[in-house]
Amino acid sequence: MSIKRSLTSVPLRLSTLAMLFFLLLGTQVYAANPEVSDSEEAISAGKSVFNANCKTCHQLDRKAVGPALRGLTDRRSIDWAKKFIRNSQALIASGDADAVGIYNEFNQLVMPNHEFLSDDDVMNLLAYIEYGDKADPAAAAATGDGAQVAGGGAGIPSEYLTIILGVLVLVLLLILIVLGLIISILTKYLKNQQLDAEDEEFINQKSDFKKLFRSDAFVIIITTLVIALVAKTAIDELYTVGVQQGYAPKQPIAFSHQLHAGQYEIECQYCHTGVELGKSANIPSANICMNCHAHIQNVGGQEGISPEIAKIYAAVDNNQPIEWVRVHNLPDLSYFNHAQHVAVGGVECQTCHGPIEEMEVVYQHSSLTMGWCIDCHRQTDIKSQGNEYYDKLVQLHSGSKDALKVKDIGGLECAKCHY
Structure with missing residues (x-):
């Protein structure tokens, strides 16, 4: 039985799954250990564990904050991998040569323990590391399956x-x-x-x-x-009036989404923790930044760190919040719930926010007008497969030849957004 943990239900962790460990950069074509399952079920379950615990600092086929992971079970035994994943510091303290070597190679970054992972979780994770996503993930579309909605205000453009x-x-x-x-x-x-x-x-x-x-x-x-x-x-x-498309205010800290969400592929939910749970996505606090930067930037002390990262340390030391400038604003008369769209509707962040992973400075990509939202509700198909929330609605809509869309479940009712 695998355990699927989202970044909002597991305490925020620097690197995620063990493995700030395996793999010294070198050839990345390996014969995986035959004990590791190559079934689709195991790979899928392992991907969930990887995304929740590892993806922030690791990638399968290239070095990121930690080493590339593909081929781990060819270079290390499964028993060693389990020990390192669950408690890397204990293995390092025991004097294990491989563990100590990896610890020193990656600037003695401390990887958190993952003792909550069961044997099945670890084996599924190893299955994903060896067999998962061998095709270039960059080729996947970033905007999700929803309809592409352009511009669109109400009335005549x-x-x-x-x-x-x-x-x-x-x-x-x-x-x-x-x-x-x-x-x-x-x-x-x-x-x-x-x-x-x-x-x-x-x-x-x-x-x-x-x-x-x-x-x-x-x-x-x-x-x-x-x-x-x-x-x-x-x-x-x-x-x-009220339309701020293209708005890109200067922030108190020059945070690059292109670097974090693009190059390092950090999930949006890691920083914006409320996006799956409530109305607002939440602006991350300095503590969330320090989950990574306390380890990444403290080699040799705070001397030599960039002025922008120094501002994070200052905010934490002075117990003062970072005064981020809000980019996306809706009028008070409108109600928008992130959890309803992201968790229930399965809407990708890029559908509304554009190619956020390519933005050095975040700007408002869409108009966010009423007409823009209504157009989306008219065109977007409901992702009902495997979602019990929509079972009754799908049954009621079964007599129609057209696909079930947001407009068919009350998406055009005034009281949905104006209350």
Whole structure:
């Protein structure tokens, strides 16, 4: 029986599964120990253990904070691996040459104990290390299975209004040009005809532009254009009220999501601990930062650490919170629950926040307007498979030919978001 632990249910741990250990960098093609199962069930269960305990500091095929793990059971015995995973410090204290060598190679970083892992957990973990995710994980899509929802505010987009206004002005100019050509052709034709004195005087009269500019038609046309331009400008400004797309405030500490979430593949839930449990994702405290930086940056003391990381130490030493600047803001009249979307709906972080793992400085990727949310609810299929929460809803929807979408379970009801 495997134990699946999320980062919110297990005390925050620096490296996660043992293994700040195995693997000295070298060839990474190994014959795995035959005692390790290669079944899909074992690999899947091992991946859950790895993601909850190891992924913060380890990767399978390349060195990160700790060594690459693939081929561990070829280089070490399973009994040794179990001891190191559960209590690496005890193995190091016993004088084991391999354990001491790895401890020194990785700057004497202390890996937390994992005595809560059962034998089945460890064996499943080893199965995942040897056989799991051999394809390049970077090829996987980062945005999840949900529908890709672009922009989208309510009403007519500003771009459409600009196009409509431009077309109207162009049509008006074409009409004036055509009328001018018709008048010119008719005038030339009539001048060659036998006309009476009154008609000839009318044909030969000179254009009075002052009279044209004072005419009712000209005044109406100009007034209409001015009103249209003012109206368009006002509508454009109204649509931007409360919309902060692209907002990227300067933070008190220059934290790089590209480095942490991208290069080191730290799960969002490791720092934003409330995302699966409540309405807010939670802004991480300095203590969460120190789970890693207390070990990574303290080699040789605090001397030589970067000024940005020094700010973390200062916040902890002075018992003062880091005053992060909120990037994503919704109006007070709107209700959004992260747990409902992430834990129940299975929505990926990138669906709303964009390619967060590529951002050196975090910015608001989506508009987060009401129209944007409604479009998402209209287009996104419900991930009902294996989720008992939706069983009754799926049964009620069984008579429809279309897939069950968020709009079908009340996703367009006003009271869902406005309370």
